Amino acid sequence: MLYKAYELQRSWLNSVSTVASLSSELLSSPSNPWSKTTIGAMSANAFDVLAHSTAAYGKPAFGITEVAIDGKTHSVIESTVLNRPFGDLKRFRVEGVDIVDGEATARRPKLLIAAPMSGHFATLLRGTVERMLESCEVYITDWADAKTVPVHEGSFDLDDYIDYLIEFLEYIAAQSGTERTKPARPHMMAVCQPSVPAFAATALLNQHDSPASPDTLTMMGGPIDTRESPTTVNDHAMNRPIEWFRQSVIATVPMQYRGAGRKVYPGFMQLSAFMSMNLQSHMMSHYEMFKHLTLGDEESAQATKDFYDEYRAVCDMTAEFYLQTVEEVFQKHSIPNGEFRHKGEIVDLAGITHTALLAVEGERDDISGIGQTKAALKLTPNLAEDKKKYLLAEGAGHYGIFNGSRWRTKVAPVVEEFIAAHS
Structure with missing residues (x-):
């Protein structure tokens, strides 16, 4: 109903x-x-x-056609390089920089941006992609609207999200070399909610000494430990048992959509929740x-x-992904407690020894409070201190740390410098 x-x-x-x-x-x-x-x-x-x-509003287009680098305007080529039922891997290349005379180059870092699966499309990070194209060849996770994925494609939960990130990183690593250069490790940036699966994927790749282990992981406004400076969003998740969420906010996709019969957390409910938090501002x-x-x-x-x-362009997420995220991240605090498992395997954060970590938080973030992302730096005891960095973006809210003028002029330069230092 x-x-x-x-x-x-x-x-x-x-x-x-x-x-x-x-x-x-x-x-x-x-x-x-x-x-x-x-x-x-x-x-x-x-x-x-x-x-x-x-x-x-339906799914918007990225619409990034050009970017200015060192005072010169270059065309941007957008393509989908991997197709998967619940999300594709998109690549953005800059003509004349990433591609010269039709040939791919290996001159710039390759950055995977993990977009949130939290009710909005990946195009919410259009400004993030556009700015990072100035210094990186950019890939992004383009998650599907769950109501458009047929039931026969199976389920998609937090474990599957991690698997997708690992597969995407492995693909990027395999594509990063040329006949003249050896493959280089990719970099990863997680914006908001995907900080948790990106952190877990990084730990698993480090544990297994994978060549796809990213050189850097930048986490921006992510709920690594929601016990730090809890927000209204955190309180809402904590004050009700998981069964309440299962009974109250999970819906069945109606017949007019390709995903008819699938259980989802509707995007319109997430939008309503976010809008009501700052109704006066909207x-x-x-x-x-x-x-x-x-x-x-x-x-x-x-x-x-x-x-x-x-x-206001929203999409649904699968019920299993939403419920597992609420339970593991916001109620059990499995990541900071060292109890998070990926398909039965304990995710050992102490195993992160290669990937440098950058935690970015917004001073006025009302979704992920100050300290929640920074907690990741404390949870990696075997990572050298010179591979850890923290940035508090003064005056920035949740959206401002990855989009807008503060992102472009204050946050992005720090990310670029961090990537360059640890490539």
């Missing part, structure tokens, strides 16, 4: 969005005498905001959008629209 109720609401809101959009166009039409009045213009802008806030953002439109500041209004186009 949960999903059906949502589909009914979505259909109604789509109708509202269509009517509001038509009303905005009518009121702003040059042939309409009311468009030249203050009340007409303000009404058109109000309908524009309403149309945008009630529209439904309302003010739309009010500011209205003011920008009224003042004729189309650029600022469009920036807000672009953000919400991405933020």
Whole structure:
């Protein structure tokens, strides 16, 4: 019933969005005498905001076509290099740098960005990819919307997420050499929730002395130990037993989708939870959008629209992945307690001796509190201290540590320097 109720609401809101959009166009039409009045213009802008806030959004495109490096603009080539049922591996190469005269080069570090599987598409990290392309050949995990994955493809849980990361790292490592150079180890960056599986995958690869062990792992706003500075998100996960989550927030995908019958944690529920945490802020953002439109500041209004186009494009995650994450990460604290197992094998964090670790946290992060990511540095006793680094991004919230001006000018340079130092 949960999903059906949502589909009914979505259909109604789509109708509202269509009517509001038509009303905005009518009121702003040059042939309409009311468009030249203050009340007409303000009404058109109000309908524009309403149309945008009630529209439904599908999976966005990355749309990265070029990047500036050392003052020169280069074309970016996007491709999918591995296809898997629950997520693909995408690669972004820069023409003239990663590819010269049609031939791949091995000149720049190869970075795998582990995108969160937390209700949004990997395109939420578009700004992260774009900025890192200035110094790295970038790969990213492009997770599938669980409601589009047929039931016959099987399940996908936290263990499978780790397996995907290991497979992707092995692929990148195998592709990193040329006829003239030996293969180089890849680098990995995990943004928010995937810090946990990325940390575990790194430990397993180090334990087995794999050539795919990343040279560096950057964890950004990740819930490694949620007992440190617990947030509202952490409290919500801790205050209810796992059975409550199983009964209250898990839904069945309806028949109109390819994944019909699959049990999922719907993306619309995750979005509702995030929106309600900062409802006043989101309302003010739309009010500011209205003011920008009224003042004729189309650029600022469009920036807000672009953000919400991405933020409100949500996808479902499998029930088994969601429930296992809640239980192991937020309730049992299996990683910091040294009890986390990957398919029966204890993940020994003390086995990390090769991969250098960078922990990045936001001063104003209300999703992963200060100290939660930094805890990873304490959990690796056999890793040399000169291979550990911590960055507290002053003034940055959760989103700001991987997107926006603070990310581009304050955080990304530190990440680049760290990768260069440990390649």
